[in-house]
Amino acid sequence: MKEDMYSIKMRAVRKEKHISGAERIISEKEIEVLVQQLTARALGHSKGKPDFINITIQNIGNQAIEYIAPLNIATITVDDYFKGRECAIKALQKSGLSCKTSQAILNMLKTCNTMRGAILLDIHSLERLEPDENRGVRVTNIDWSFKIKEDLEKALEKKGLNNNHVKEAVALASKVSNAPGIVAELCWSDDPDYTAGYVASKDVGYMRITKLKPLGDSTGGRVFCFDSSKTSIEECIEYLQKKVTLIHKIPMIKD
Ligand code: WAQ
Ligand code: MG
Ligand code: MG
Ligand code: MG
Incomplete structure (x- = not known):
C-alpha cells in the first residue's frame, strides 16, 4: 500500500x-x-x-499524483526596475503575446490590489476571468517531490538561489505553464524587501528578472495569461486548484 x-x-x-x-x-x-x-x-x-x-x-x-518537469531557470540581471520591466515585456512577446497585450499585462500588475491569488487574463479580450476578483485564483496542490528536494537545494545553492521565494515560485510557475490554456505568466512579489520577479512560459522557461519593482514597495501579484480559444476557463481553474502535482526533476539553471 x-x-x-x-x-x-x-x-x-x-x-x-x-x-x-x-x-x-x-x-x-x-x-x-x-x-x-x-x-x-x-x-x-x-x-x-x-x-x-x-x-x-x-x-x-x-x-493519482501528476508528476511534471520543472521549467528551466535563467536570470537576467538589470540595473533598475525600468530596465527589468522592458525585459519582462520582451519575454512576454517571446511567449507569443503582442506588444500591446504585453503592455496591458504589465499595467495590470502595476496597479492591482494585494490579493491571495492571481489574475486570470483572457489574452484576446483582456478581460479578467476569476470568479472572485478580490481573491483571484490560488494555485494549490503543487510541490517538489521529497525525493529530489536535497539535490534541488544543492543545485540552487551553487547559484545562490536556495531560498523559499525561488523554490516556491519555480514550482508554481511550472504547474501554471502546464495548465490547459495558459500561455504565459508575469509575477513579482508583494514582499517589500523582495524586488525580483519573473516571466514564465514553455517558450522562455522560468526567466528571473532581478528587479521588477522599487525596494520597499508592497504591491505585487501574478497574472496568468489564458488563451480562451484553446479550452474552457473551468478546466484551467480545476487543474490549477485541484490536480495534485509534484515536480520530479531538477531544473537546469543558467547563470
Ligand atoms: N496562486 C496564485 N497566486 C499566488 C499564489 C498562489 N499559490 N501565491 C501567491 N500568489 C500571488 C498573490 O497575489 C501574491 O500577492 C503574489 O502572487 C506574490 O506572492 O526567482 O515571492 O509569494 O527570485 O510574495 C518571484 C521571484 C517571487 C522569485 C514571487 O511571490 C525569484 C513571490 P509572493
Ligand atoms: Mg509565496
Ligand atoms: Mg499550457
Ligand atoms: Mg508575498
Whole structure:
C-alpha cells in the first residue's frame, strides 16, 4: 500500500490583509516539522506580525499524483526596475503575446490590489476571468517531490538561489505553464524587501528578472495569461486548484 500524502497550508493575515501563505505536500512523518517551519515563517514576515495564522492539514490520500518537469531557470540581471520591466515585456512577446497585450499585462500588475491569488487574463479580450476578483485564483496542490528536494537545494545553492521565494515560485510557475490554456505568466512579489520577479512560459522557461519593482514597495501579484480559444476557463481553474502535482526533476539553471 502506498502511504497517504498530506497537504499542509499556512495563511497569515494582519488587519484583514494577506501577509504570507505557503503550501507543502508531504508524508505523515514530516507534518510536525513543517508546522514549526510554517509558523516561524508566518511570525517572521517582512509584512508584519499577523493577527491570525491558519494552518490546515489535509489528508489527500493516495490519489493519482501528476508528476511534471520543472521549467528551466535563467536570470537576467538589470540595473533598475525600468530596465527589468522592458525585459519582462520582451519575454512576454517571446511567449507569443503582442506588444500591446504585453503592455496591458504589465499595467495590470502595476496597479492591482494585494490579493491571495492571481489574475486570470483572457489574452484576446483582456478581460479578467476569476470568479472572485478580490481573491483571484490560488494555485494549490503543487510541490517538489521529497525525493529530489536535497539535490534541488544543492543545485540552487551553487547559484545562490536556495531560498523559499525561488523554490516556491519555480514550482508554481511550472504547474501554471502546464495548465490547459495558459500561455504565459508575469509575477513579482508583494514582499517589500523582495524586488525580483519573473516571466514564465514553455517558450522562455522560468526567466528571473532581478528587479521588477522599487525596494520597499508592497504591491505585487501574478497574472496568468489564458488563451480562451484553446479550452474552457473551468478546466484551467480545476487543474490549477485541484490536480495534485509534484515536480520530479531538477531544473537546469543558467547563470
Ligand atoms: N496562486 C496564485 N497566486 C499566488 C499564489 C498562489 N499559490 N501565491 C501567491 N500568489 C500571488 C498573490 O497575489 C501574491 O500577492 C503574489 O502572487 C506574490 O506572492 O526567482 O515571492 O509569494 O527570485 O510574495 C518571484 C521571484 C517571487 C522569485 C514571487 O511571490 C525569484 C513571490 P509572493
Ligand atoms: Mg509565496
Ligand atoms: Mg499550457
Ligand atoms: Mg508575498
